[in-house]
Amino acid sequence: MNDGVLLDVRNLDVFIGESHILQNVSFQVREGGITGLLGRNGVGKTTTLRGILGLVRRTGSVTLAGDELTALDVPQVVRRGVGYVPEDRDVFGGLTVDENLRLAERPGSPLRYELVYDLFPELRTRGAQRAGTLSGGQQQMVALARALLNADNRILLIDEPTKGLAPLVVGLVTNALKRAAEVATILLVEQNLAVAHKLVRDVIVLDQGQVGFIGNVEQLMGDPALARKHLGVAHG
Ligand SMILES: Nc1ncnc2c1ncn2[C@@H]1O[C@H](COP(=O)(O)OP(=O)(O)O)[C@@H](O)[C@H]1O
Ligand SMILES: [Mg+2]
Numbered sequence: 629m630n631d632g633v634l635l636d637v638r639n640l641d642v643f644i645g646e647s648h649i650l651q652n653v654s655f656q657v658r659e660g661g662i663t664g665l666l667g668r669n670g671v672g673k674t675t676t677l678r679g680i681l682g683l684v685r686r687t688g689s690v691t692l693a694g695d696e697l698t699a700l701d702v703p704q705v706v707r708r709g710v711g712y713v714p715e716d717r718d719v720f721g722g723l724t725v726d727e728n729l730r731l732a733e734r735p736g737s738p739l740r741y742e743l744v745y746d747l748f749p750e751l752r753t754r755g756a757q758r759a760g761t762l763s764g765g766q767q768q769m770v771a772l773a774r775a776l777l778n779a780d781n782r783i784l785l786i787d788e789p790t791k792g793l794a795p796l797v798v799g800l801v802t803n804a805l806k807r808a809a810e811v812a813t814i815l816l817v818e819q820n821l822a823v824a825h826k827l828v829r830d831v832i833v834l835d836q837g838q839v840g841f842i843g844n845v846e847q848l849m850g851d852p853a854l855a856r857k858h859l860g861v862a863h864g
Contacts, residue, residue, distance in 0.1 A: 643685070681712055729744070789816075
């Protein structure tokens with residue numbers, strides 16, 4: 629492992645059917661803080677996260693703290709400490725909030741219930757409520773809490789956590805991610821550029837299945853032409 633690199637993705641290729649969805653994608657995620665995986669719709673951000681986990685067939689190399697993940701199946705990757713909050717949140721609607729959180733428990737793993745309830749006090753008061761009856765924002769809190777809860781998770785892959793949420797809830801989730809990044813390394817897909825700008829340090833931008841830009845967030849957001857080229861919008 630070299631200079632604080634936690635996750636090293638090298639030459640990742642994904643084919644789905646005949647389509648070459650990811651083409652030779654390489655990037656690194658430094659330990660600690662939030663790295664942003666950005667880019668327009670359909671460029672391959674979700675597929676990259678799924679490729680890291682092994683949810684899609686891929687070639688290339690993915691190492692976590694030097695351990696090769698590509699030979700492992702998804703449960704093994706998860707046990708190595710890769711937490712995932714998918715775009716569709718994956719909350720179990722028929723289970724209570726408490727039961728959903730308990731799904732994060734793995735034998736021997738320390739749990740961060742205090743942090744989670746501090747970030748999302750509602751999850752404590754709504755512990756007995758069925759998750760399917762929660763608002764979208766509350767379900768997102770459950771999904772994030774589940775990934776954060778397990779203190780053995782070394783990296784969290786979080787896909788568009790603020791999508792479709794009301795502005796007030798976007799603020800809440802943004803603050804929670806900021807605090808979460810103090811205790812975990814996060815690879816964040818975020819389409820809300822104001823949120824990304826607030827949270828992210830290093831940035832990888834995908835463009836049509838390939839890496840289009842790697843740098844820091846100020847370089848990208850501070851250059852309207854660059855931001856427009858890669859993101860389709862300039863963000864002030
Ligand atoms: N299961 C699938 N079957 C066919 N095409 C897919 C599948 N998943 C993703 N794709 C295609 O791969 C490309 C990248 O998708 P995705 O990774 O979801 O992009 P993003 O998350 O950046 O919006 C898109 O063109 C999408 O249509
Ligand atoms: Mg996506």
